[in-house]
Amino acid sequence: MPLVEPHATGMLPTRDGAQIYWETSGDPDGVPLVWLHGGPGSGLGPGYRHGPDSPWHVVGLDQRACGRSTPLVTDPGFDLSTLTTQAMIGDIELLRRHLGIERWAVVGGSWGTTLAMAYAQAHPDRVLGLALALVTDGTAESVRWISESVGAIFPEQWERFSEASGHRPGQPLLDAYLERLTDPDPGIRAAAALAWCAWEDAHVSLVHPTAHDLVVRDPAFQQVFALQVAHSWANNAFLGDDGVYEHLDRITHLPVFLIHGRLDVSGPLGTAWRLHRSWPGSTLIVIDDEGHGGARLSAALRGALDELLPLVREAR
Numbered sequence: 597m598p599l600v601e602p603h604a605t606g607m608l609p610t611r612d613g614a615q616i617y618w619e620t621s622g623d624p625d626g627v628p629l630v631w632l633h634g635g636p637g638s639g640l641g642p643g644y645r646h647g648p649d650s651p652w653h654v655v656g657l658d659q660r661a662c663g664r665s666t667p668l669v670t671d672p673g674f675d676l677s678t679l680t681t682q683a684m685i686g687d688i689e690l691l692r693r694h695l696g697i698e699r700w701a702v703v704g705g706s707w708g709t710t711l712a713m714a715y716a717q718a719h720p721d722r723v724l725g726l727a728l729a730l731v732t733d734g735t736a737e738s739v740r741w742i743s744e745s746v747g748a749i750f751p752e753q754w755e756r757f758s759e760a761s762g763h764r765p766g767q768p769l770l771d772a773y774l775e776r777l778t779d780p781d782p783g784i785r786a787a788a789a790l791a792w793c794a795w796e797d798a799h800v801s802l803v804h805p806t807a808h809d810l811v812v813r814d815p816a817f818q819q820v821f822a823l824q825v826a827h828s829w830a831n832n833a834f835l836g837d838d839g840v841y842e843h844l845d846r847i848t849h850l851p852v853f854l855i856h857g858r859l860d861v862s863g864p865l866g867t868a869w870r871l872h873r874s875w876p877g878s879t880l881i882v883i884d885d886e887g888h889g890g891a892r893l894s895a896a897l898r899g900a901l902d903e904l905l906p907l908v909r910e911a912r
Contacts, residue, residue, distance in 0.1 A: 600645040602656075607666075608691055612678055616687050617664035620695075622646035622654040627724075627908055628697045629901075630688065631656045632715075634706030634730070637824025639663025639817075643894075651905055655700070657691055659711070660684050662820050669827070670785075670819050676778075676827055681734075681834040685715045692722060701908050703727045703901070706863070706888070707825075710734040710833060713840040716847045724908035725851040729897045730860065730888055731868040734839030739829045742862055743770060746799050749861055753798035760791030770830035777823040786815050792822035799862045800888040844874055851907045852878045853900035857886035857893055879903070 602619035609615055619640070622629075629652045631644045639658045646654045661669040661679050669679060688711075692700065701724045704712035709728035716723040732738060747754025763772030776788035793810035810818065828834070836842055852875060856868035865882065872880040881900065883892045 599642055600647050602645065603648075608657075608687070608694055610687060610690060612683075613667075614660055614678070614683075614687070615666045616660065616691065617658040618655060618691055618695075619645075619657075620653065620655050622650035622652045623648060624653055626651050626653040627905065627912070628653045628655065628695075628700035630692070630700050630702055632688075632702065632704035632708035632711045633659065634704075634708050635659070635662065635821060635824055636684075636707050636711075636828050637662040637669070637821040638707075652701075652901070653697075655691065655695065655697075657687070660687055662824055668820055669823050670816070679824070679827060680831075681711065681714055681828070682718075684711060685718050688715050689719055689722070698722075699724050699912065701725050701727070701904060703897075704729070705897075706730040707732055707828075710835070710840060713844075713847065714833075714835060716850065717840070717843040720846050720850070723847070723850055724911045725904050726847075727853045727855070727897060727900045727904055729855040729893060729900075730863060731854050731856050731871060732863050733841065733867050733871060734833035734835040735841065736832050736837040736839075738839065738863065738867060739832055741864070742799065743829055746861055750798045753795060757791060757795035757798075760788065768830070770826055773822070773826045774830055777819065777826055785819055789815065789818040789822040792826065793818050796825075840871075841874065848875050848877075851904060853881065853904060854878055855881045855883070855893060855896045855900060857883045857888060857890060859885065859887040862888045 600621055602621050605619040607615045633640050639662045640656045646652055658665040667674055699722050702712045702716055710732045712726055761769050761772040763769050776784055779785055797810050854868045854872055856865050858865050872878050881896050886893050
């Protein structure tokens with residue numbers, strides 16, 4: 597399949613000095629849609645873009661401090677206090693206003709699903725509907741699962757992950773990684789990022805053992821990715837113990853499609869199931885033979901967008 601090139605790109609300045617990279621694809625006159633990538637810290641890939649025959653006007657952005665947005669979380673002097681879910685929500689809303697979009701659909705993958713729901717809760721009057729693939733919810737329980745409990749399935753890899761943190765007795769593992777990922781010694785930072793990426797590769801590998809391969813990515817990317825994720829998890833995604841559930845009632849009137857793999861151990865299907873049961877009118881699509889990603893999941897997301905389209909057109 598030929599690569600779809602964006603038809604517009606830009607850098608959006610924020611009040612606190614960040615510059616947010618954005619791009620658009622699809623039909624400029626189509627129904628607006630914003631895509632929120634995973635990670636946090638993964639940055640945009642080209643696969644989410646739509647061609648000119650799409651009914652959607654697709655907007656993507658490199659979330660704060662990663663990808664082509666600046667400054668990067670690893671830049672000297674970066675202030676980690678500026679890297680919060682609330683700041684990212686502000687960036688998305690600033691971009692909506694900058695592009696002159698009144699309301700849009702919100703679509704996300706993995707971490708992007710938590711960010712999508714948090715954004716919708718902050719600005720429900722600007723959201724037409726949602727499509728969420730590889731569902732996450734930002735709860736303390738989910739953070740514990742992905743950083744510790746899933747080690748019951750991958751005990752060898754988790755033991756290496758734990759040992760590489762260098763955590764002191766009684767020190768939380770995530771805090772130890774934050775220390776190492778911000779250490780003045782570049783060698784310590786690089787080693788911690790590589791260990792983090794090896795753990796990420798392990799817990800998404802059950803069905804697709806080479807689907808992510810973070811350990812072979814550029815070390816600079818590894819450090820941005822690892823620090824963003826560790827910072828977010830250590831702060832419970834800045835959403836409190838209940839994650840997206842605390843204010844879920846603000847958005848349950850909106851149409852939503854939830855797409856999840858039954859074999860996803862990084863974020864178990866129970867997460868999507870709980871959200872489905874808490875959101876009347878939601879549609880849950882389960883892919884029985886895939887985990888945290890896959891061709892059928894991608895196809896299911898495209899199908900969900902086809903079903904969402906008439907609903908959001910009516911809402912406009």
